Amino acid sequence: MNTSVQIQLAKLAEMSTGELARRYAELFGEPTRTRHKKYLIRKIAWRMQALAEGDLSERAKRRAEELANDADVRLAPPKPKDEQPAAAAKLFVGSPSDPRLPAPGGAIVRKYKGKVIRVLVTEDGFEHEGERYKSLTAVAKAISGSHCNGFRFFGLEAKQ
Numbered sequence: 001m002n003t004s005v006q007i008q009l010a011k012l013a014e015m016s017t018g019e020l021a022r023r024y025a026e027l028f029g030e031p032t033r034t035r036h037k038k039y040l041i042r043k044i045a046w047r048m049q050a051l052a053e054g055d056l057s058e059r060a061k062r063r064a065e066e067l068a069n070d071a072d073v074r075l076a077p078p079k080p081k082d083e084q085p086a087a088a089a090k091l092f093v094g095s096p097s098d099p100r101l102p103a104p105g106g107a108i109v110r111k112y113k114g115k116v117i118r119v120l121v122t123e124d125g126f127e128h129e130g131e132r133y134k135s136l137t138a139v140a141k142a143i144s145g146s147h148c149n150g151f152r153f154f155g156l157e158a159k160q
Contacts, residue, residue: 002052005048005049005052008048009045009048009049012041012044012045013041017035017037017040020037020040020041020044021035021040023040023044024040024043024044027044027047027048027051028043028047100151100156100157101121101156102121103121104121104122104123105120105121105122106120106121107119107120107121108121108126108136108154108156110153110154110155112143112144117143119136119139119154126138126139128142128143135150136150136151136153136154136156137149137150137153138150140153140154
């Protein structure tokens with residue numbers, strides 16, 4: 001590597017993120033989408049070296065094409081979250097067949113701080129005092145005010 005490239009590479013570490021973003025745009029012909037300084041330095045250094053010393057050999061490029069498997073390439077982008085089927089939105093967090101839980105329609109009862117707590121098991125989660133929850137942990141947090149394992153809070157963990 002010639003000394004002028006080495007000097008330019010050494011100066012990259014002293015540049016601000018804005019200066020690096022401008023240099024990136026000069027070298028790649030498009031603006032960067034990141035402001036991560038170390039990433040920009042690495043990308044710019046790679047590009048400067050590739051321009052100064054040449055890119056991959058034709059043999060290396062052919063080998064890379066051979067190794068690339070088109071079957072692994074996604075042909076369609078993933079669906080945005082708002083286009084997911086309605087059934088996915090009501091996904092039950094715990095398995096409804098979890099042996100620790102009663103069947104949907106059943107209830108989990110526990111005494112807590114002198115009060116009897118009753119939680120109804122539904123198809124899509126749990127219901128307590130008219131509120132719906134996706135998990136027993138969410139119910140336990142609403143009742144106790146602190147995070148704790150829902151199965152442990154209701155004394156269901158030993159049945160596993």
